[in-house]
Amino acid sequence: MAEGSLAGFASLEELLEEYVPADKLQQAKRVIYGLNVGEPVGELQLDAGVQERAKVMDFDLRSALFRAAPEQMRPPRVVRIGLIQNKIVLPTTAPFAAQAKAIRDRVGQMLDTAGQAGVKVVCLQEAWHMPFAFCTREKVWCEFAESAETGESVAFCQAAARRWSMVVVCPILERDCAHNDTVWNTAVVIGHNGNIIGKHRKNHIPRVGDFNESTYYMEGNTGHPVFETAFGKIAVNICYGRHHPMNWQAFGMNGAELVFNPAATVGDLSEPLWPVEARNAAIANSYFVAGINRVGTESFPREFTSGDGKPAHKDFGHFYGSSYVAAPDGSRGPSLARHRDGLMVADLDLNLCRQTKDKWGFQMTARYDMYADFFAKFVKPDFKPQVIRDPAL
Numbered sequence: 001m002a003e004g005s006l007a008g009f010a011s012l013e014e015l016l017e018e019y020v021p022a023d024k025l026q027q028a029k030r031v032i033y034g035l036n037v038g039e040p041v042g043e044l045q046l047d048a049g050v051q052e053r054a055k056v057m058d059f060d061l062r063s064a065l066f067r068a069a070p071e072q073m074r075p076p077r078v079v080r081i082g083l084i085q086n087k088i089v090l091p092t093t094a095p096f097a098a099q100a101k102a103i104r105d106r107v108g109q110m111l112d113t114a115g116q117a118g119v120k121v122v123c124l125q126e127a128w129h130m131p132f133a134f135c136t137r138e139k140v141w142c143e144f145a146e147s148a149e150t151g152e153s154v155a156f157c158q159a160a161a162r163r164w165s166m167v168v169v170c171p172i173l174e175r176d177c178a179h180n181d182t183v184w185n186t187a188v189v190i191g192h193n194g195n196i197i198g199k200h201r202k203n204h205i206p207r208v209g210d211f212n213e214s215t216y217y218m219e220g221n222t223g224h225p226v227f228e229t230a231f232g233k234i235a236v237n238i239c240y241g242r243h244h245p246m247n248w249q250a251f252g253m254n255g256a257e258l259v260f261n262p263a264a265t266v267g268d269l270s271e272p273l274w275p276v277e278a279r280n281a282a283i284a285n286s287y288f289v290a291g292i293n294r295v296g297t298e299s300f301p302r303e304f305t306s307g308d309g310k311p312a313h314k315d316f317g318h319f320y321g322s323s324y325v326a327a328p329d330g331s332r333g334p335s336l337a338r339h340r341d342g343l344m345v346a347d348l349d350l351n352l353c354r355q356t357k358d359k360w361g362f363q364m365t366a367r368y369d370m371y372a373d374f375f376a377k378f379v380k381p382d383f384k385p386q387v388i389r390d391p392a393l
């Protein structure tokens with residue numbers, strides 16, 4: 001059985017396809033994956049050359065096609081997006097520069113395949129240019145941090161953006177030299193001309209399990225920016241920020257049509273949450289969400305503990321990949337493999353965002369003023385929870 005697979009399968013879809021008879025599978029999928037404009041989410045016919053590259057370069061290649069209803073007053077606004085999940089290439093004991101270069105070389109293969117497939121906006125996984133060493137609490141890993149403006153990984157993505165006229169979302173460990181060498185967890189958004197449009201710093205920093213990230217960086221100070229690109233209004237909610245509904249909501253209120261969630265999370269902690277959270281955010285905020293999770297198991301040279309009673313160990317556990325796209329109408333596409341590098345290519349008709357708003361009206365039934373009032377009270381030291389006690393107790 002392939003290491004890191006789901007009981008020998010690349011994904012839950014593959015497992016279901018093997019065991020559920022075709023007529024019943026259709027019904028099961030309708031309930032589990034939803035319908036997009038009344039139909040199962042489609043698949044793209046990707047170029048044979050693109051498929052061949054994925055085979056030769058040994059990465060998973062999957063696709064999804066999300067439609068919107070035709071409108072009389074607006075043409076369709078279809079954008080082709082790409083999600084890339086990747087393992088580290090060299091062991092974490094290798095020289096740091098060699099590790100970083102090997103990852104760039106590997107991700108470059110998938111970025112170029114995305115470009116060849118006609119992708120116009122691509123997003124990489126959280127801190128894609130390095131091992132996710134934040135479990136260790138060792139400060140040596142800060143050496144991987146780089147400038148969001150001039151860093152090597154950013155320059156590498158800028159070159160890919162120029163080569164393919166493609167927006168690239170490049171999540172890095174950032175070193176802000178202009179502010180006294182401060183370290184941040186940041187996504188740099190690169191325009192299709194290779195220019196830097198802006199950056200977003202991770203808003204919510206985990207303190208759960210081995211995710212000892214607060215040893216390295218603080219909560220971000222960039223708010224909830226939406227980046228207006230040539231291909232749509234996009235935002236980035238970095239990993240653990242997906243557990244915070246208001247974080248998602250603020251990106252939506254600033255006008256996002258597509259929110260990427262570059263992540264690094266492991267099976268034991270969050271696998272059952274993963275298929276729910278991006279999809280729920282897409283539904284609640286009437287925008288598309290693309291979740292990209294790291295893949296593979298990364299072992300570190302020295303043992304660490306996280307104060308949770310577990311014996312000292314050298315790895316986080318398995319990063320389960322399973323990147324996917326969810327649509328505002330509640331439908332979702334297939335997952336990339338749980339155990340392999342992968343590229344997801346998806347066509348999204350962004351008209352579906354406004355159509356869903358018009359149908360469900362969440363933006364008009366949200367009662368923002370009521371909640372603004374509640375939160376204003378909640379953050380005051382004299383806040384008293386509104387609890388009405390059963391007088392019979």
Ligand SMILES: NC(=O)NCCC(=O)O
Pocket residue numbers: 126206211238239240241263264265266269270
């Ligand atoms: N990278 C990161 O924030 N991971 C936290 C774990 C999780 O949110 O599943």
